[in-house]
Amino acid sequence: MNAEIITIGDEILIGQIVDTNSVWIANELNSIGINVIRKSSVSDSKSEIIKAIDYAKNSADIILLTGGLGPTNDDCTKDALADYYKVELIENSDVLNHISELINKRSGFLNQRNINQAKVPSNCKVIQNSVGTAPGMWFNDGDKTIISMPGVPFEMKEMMSKFILPELKKANTNDYIIHKLVLTQGLPESKLAETIESWENNLPEEIKLAYLPSPGIIKLRLSARGTNQKYLQTQISKQINLLQEIIPDYICGYDSEQLEDVIAKLLLTKGITLSIAESCTGGYISHLITSISGSSAYFKGSIIAYSNEIKENILNISKSNLEAYGAVSKQVVEEMAIHVRELFDTDFSIATSGIAGPTGGSQEKPVGTIWIAIADKNGVISLKYVFGDDRLRNIQRASLTALNMLQKRVNGKKM
Amino acid sequence: MNAEIITIGDEILIGQIVDTNSVWIANELNSIGINVIRKSSVSDSKSEIIKAIDYAKNSADIILLTGGLGPTNDDCTKDALADYYKVELIENSDVLNHISELINKRSGFLNQRNINQAKVPSNCKVIQNSVGTAPGMWFNDGDKTIISMPGVPFEMKEMMSKFILPELKKANTNDYIIHKLVLTQGLPESKLAETIESWENNLPEEIKLAYLPSPGIIKLRLSARGTNQKYLQTQISKQINLLQEIIPDYICGYDSEQLEDVIAKLLLTKGITLSIAESCTGGYISHLITSISGSSAYFKGSIIAYSNEIKENILNISKSNLEAYGAVSKQVVEEMAIHVRELFDTDFSIATSGIAGPTGGSQEKPVGTIWIAIADKNGVISLKYVFGDDRLRNIQRASLTALNMLQKRVNGKKM
Numbered sequence: 002m003n004a005e006i007i008t009i010g011d012e013i014l015i016g017q018i019v020d021t022n023s024v025w026i027a028n029e030l031n032s033i034g035i036n037v038i039r040k041s042s043v044s045d046s047k048s049e050i051i052k053a054i055d056y057a058k059n060s061a062d063i064i065l066l067t068g069g070l071g072p073t074n075d076d077c078t079k080d081a082l083a084d085y086y087k088v089e090l091i092e093n094s095d096v097l098n099h100i101s102e103l104i105n106k107r108s109g110f111l112n113q114r115n116i117n118q119a120k121v122p123s124n125c126k127v128i129q130n131s132v133g134t135a136p137g138m139w140f141n142d143g144d145k146t147i148i149s150m151p152g153v154p155f156e157m158k159e160m161m162s163k164f165i166l167p168e169l170k171k172a173n174t175n176d177y178i179i180h181k182l183v184l185t186q187g188l189p190e191s192k193l194a195e196t197i198e199s200w201e202n203n204l205p206e207e208i209k210l211a212y213l214p215s216p217g218i219i220k221l222r223l224s225a226r227g228t229n230q231k232y233l234q235t236q237i238s239k240q241i242n243l244l245q246e247i248i249p250d251y252i253c254g255y256d257s258e259q260l261e262d263v264i265a266k267l268l269l270t271k272g273i274t275l276s277i278a279e280s281c282t283g284g285y286i287s288h289l290i291t292s293i294s295g296s297s298a299y300f301k302g303s304i305i306a307y308s309n310e311i312k313e314n315i316l317n318i319s320k321s322n323l324e325a326y327g328a329v330s331k332q333v334v335e336e337m338a339i340h341v342r343e344l345f346d347t348d349f350s351i352a353t354s355g356i357a358g359p360t361g362g363s364q365e366k367p368v369g370t371i372w373i374a375i376a377d378k379n380g381v382i383s384l385k386y387v388f389g390d391d392r393l394r395n396i397q398r399a400s401l402t403a404l405n406m407l408q409k410r411v412n413g414k415k416m
Numbered sequence: 417m418n419a420e421i422i423t424i425g426d427e428i429l430i431g432q433i434v435d436t437n438s439v440w441i442a443n444e445l446n447s448i449g450i451n452v453i454r455k456s457s458v459s460d461s462k463s464e465i466i467k468a469i470d471y472a473k474n475s476a477d478i479i480l481l482t483g484g485l486g487p488t489n490d491d492c493t494k495d496a497l498a499d500y501y502k503v504e505l506i507e508n509s510d511v512l513n514h515i516s517e518l519i520n521k522r523s524g525f526l527n528q529r530n531i532n533q534a535k536v537p538s539n540c541k542v543i544q545n546s547v548g549t550a551p552g553m554w555f556n557d558g559d560k561t562i563i564s565m566p567g568v569p570f571e572m573k574e575m576m577s578k579f580i581l582p583e584l585k586k587a588n589t590n591d592y593i594i595h596k597l598v599l600t601q602g603l604p605e606s607k608l609a610e611t612i613e614s615w616e617n618n619l620p621e622e623i624k625l626a627y628l629p630s631p632g633i634i635k636l637r638l639s640a641r642g643t644n645q646k647y648l649q650t651q652i653s654k655q656i657n658l659l660q661e662i663i664p665d666y667i668c669g670y671d672s673e674q675l676e677d678v679i680a681k682l683l684l685t686k687g688i689t690l691s692i693a694e695s696c697t698g699g700y701i702s703h704l705i706t707s708i709s710g711s712s713a714y715f716k717g718s719i720i721a722y723s724n725e726i727k728e729n730i731l732n733i734s735k736s737n738l739e740a741y742g743a744v745s746k747q748v749v750e751e752m753a754i755h756v757r758e759l760f761d762t763d764f765s766i767a768t769s770g771i772a773g774p775t776g777g778s779q780e781k782p783v784g785t786i787w788i789a790i791a792d793k794n795g796v797i798s799l800k801y802v803f804g805d806d807r808l809r810n811i812q813r814a815s816l817t818a819l820n821m822l823q824k825r826v827n828g829k830k831m
Binding site: 010012013014015016017018019020021022023024025026027028029031037038039040041042043044049053115128169178180182189190191192194195209210211212213215222224277279283284285286287288290291292294295296297300301302303304305306307308310311315344345346357358367387388389390391392393394 | 426427428429430431432433434435436438439440441442443444446452453454455456457458459460468471486487488489490506521522524525527529530544547549568570583603626628639692694698699701702703705706707709710711712715716717718719720721722726730735759760761772773774775792807812
């Protein structure tokens with residue numbers, strides 16, 4: 002079965018809010034085997050809403066609307082639906098009772114706007130809104146299903162979870178879609194595609210592959226679709242195993258994991274402690290590490306040595322190295338890693354030094370040149386990278402690359 | 417002029433990513449007086465893309481596509497456009513040169529996939545992608561304009577800002593929408609709304625107000641629409657002046673400024689240096705500060721003292737204070753600020769210590785309790801905040817609150 006999601010509201014079209022409702026709905030529909038073929042957003046206008054429903058009916062079996070059900074003048078989804086079906090709005094007594102109770106509990110007074118919220122198109126089945134005042138509406142329209150929900154996220158989610166998804170699942174018992182995400186780090190998109198080309202070309206027909214690039218991490222998404230859930234699961238596992246053999250050094254996690262989650266698990270399991278000396282990454286690696294709850298079990302702390310003075314005075318980087326090679330050099334980044342590890346008394350350490358840009362580059366060391374070092378009890382290893390011109394992306398890519406280097410080093414993989 | 421934004425990609429329809437591209441585009445189009453009447457998202461499918469363009473042409477003058485221009489097999493926007501216009505894909509030598517240069521700089525090898533990226537439909541005008549390999553495309557189609565851009569946000573934004581928006585503005589000189597953003601920090605949304613209520617109720621008819629809340633910062637957007645740009649500008653300025661009188665202590669910046677930009681200007685102008693001692697914020701304040709190019713002129717560095725051991729050994733926090741009051745206390749956070757300022761020899765310093773959560777709270781110090789201190793040559797001042805339960809939001813709110821405290825302290829405002 003195919004679905005279209007229509008979100009309604011001027012605030013979406015003028016770029017005032019990020020639409021997370023449709024993301025959540027798409028995910029949930031997907032998990033019960035319903036294919037979302039289109040999403041659209043229209044303004045709070047009766048004619049636009051009607052046009053959107055009409056167009057969606059060309060290709061979708063199920064049309065889910067959110068928004069435009071509030072008590073204020075700009076909300077007109079209910080009127081649009083009544084017009085569309087050429088029916089009247091009639092007061093629903095169950096809904097009115099529920100609204101009265103809710104308003105009472107909030108110590109408010111029932112006004113005309115609240116009473117109007119209890120009116121619904123006469124041909125709809127009401128979906129109770131247990132956490133708000135705007136009822137949902139379900140329309141059986143020939144072989145199509147049209148569902149209208151509030152735009153308030155937690156009201157919409159409550160309605161979807163309690164009533165709509167179970168109902169839709171009953172009508173769609175035979176389709177399954179299974180997704181698996183593979184996180185890769187260290188290969189640019191086109192190089193990754195080239196490396197796994199023959200694997201990709203030999204994927205079974207029921208599995209589709211997608212590349213989802215972001216700064217520092219490229220996710221591969223395998224999606225299997227069919228009627229036999231167990232079979233699909235097996236097929237996905239088989240392909241993941243094959244992929245692991247092709248790019249073992251570049252896979253750094255699965256599914257909704259971030260690289261920092263992978264690091265967390267790894268350091269916790271092995272009882273390893275970590276410290277960091279950051280120059281060009283300016284605290285971003287420390288932020289990624291401490292974004293994980295419980296990171297204090299393995300992360301002791303960092304020194305952000307942004308100026309050379311701090312590199313010398315706090316991290317004890319030798320003046321001669323700074324002068325001879327500059328702060329962005331193998332010599333300095335390795336000293337940074339060794340010294341912070343000693344100073345903080347940790348098992349492993351990370352250090353970064355580079356030119357994040359957009360200014361500060363030279364012919365010899367262009368913007369984007371970044372040295373990263375990992376130290377442990379066996380010594381130190383460092384690598385030079387040349388990223389791009391964008392400051393924030395360079396910081397992100399360097400940070401994720403550093404985390405991946407740490408992961409490889411702890412796991413004894415080659416860099 | 418009316419526009420439709422079409423985002424392309426399976427990842428949008430299966431709910432894997434939140435579409436922030438279209439939010440940004442809608443905002444930018446709005447600011448040059450172009451009305452977004454519809455947004456839609458379709459899958460990486462030639463027929464769906466073609467159908468979407470066809471439908472959009474019914475009501476939009478300008479159609480902006482993002483996504484599906486990558487080098488991998490799932491990307492098919494270019495093929496869809498070539499099919500739609502019944503033209504061939506031809507190699508564009510400028511684009512190929514640019515791609516070669518870019519790949520060279522990244523020490524990669526030009527492969528067939530890269531070369532294919534230089535092919536574009538023969539009837540399009542190429543839009544150079546200065547920060548990536550996928551070119552943008554501009555189609556003049558009767559009285560309609562169709563523009564295709566990469567889905568990678570910073571590539572799309574670069575193209576829009578440098579080329580597309582200026583071109584579209586040339587063709588749309590009569591409508592003006594002027595937006596002015598006011599950044600506020602320190603008042604929750606409902607309290608802010610209450611404080612400025614009578615100002616809001618007296619806004620002239622042509623100015624609309626919107627509240628845009630985010631962790632730590634609430635932006636107020638004033639939008640004025642009309643044909644007389646100068647008049648609109650004057651009206652906005654007048655209202656901003658009135659607002660400044662009502663909430664002088666809570667306004668911390670304007671327009672696309674971030675609080676870290678405001679800090680940058682302030683410290684640079686006054687020739688002030690800064691160091692930071694972070695515990696619960698884990699590097700995020702340092703990251704915000706160093707996300708600004710040129711921050712090395714005023715920022716010397718930080719100590720992320722995540723464990724008590726580091727607080728004692730590196731920041732010299734007295735064991736007796738740590739034992740008597742705990743790390744999350746006025747005594748410890750003030751010592752942290754004083755010591756890091758001395759250690760790094762800076763004019764000002766910031767320190768944070770708190771419970772970011774979601775675990776680690778107690779009855780006396782619940783999750784979200786965060787102490788922030790600012791030290792300068794005159795001494796140290798600290799404040800306790802109690803934020804919410806969400807770890808990342810607590811980190812963000814504490815960091816922005818710390819920056820705002822710094823700003824107030826430097827400006828001699830009351831906290």
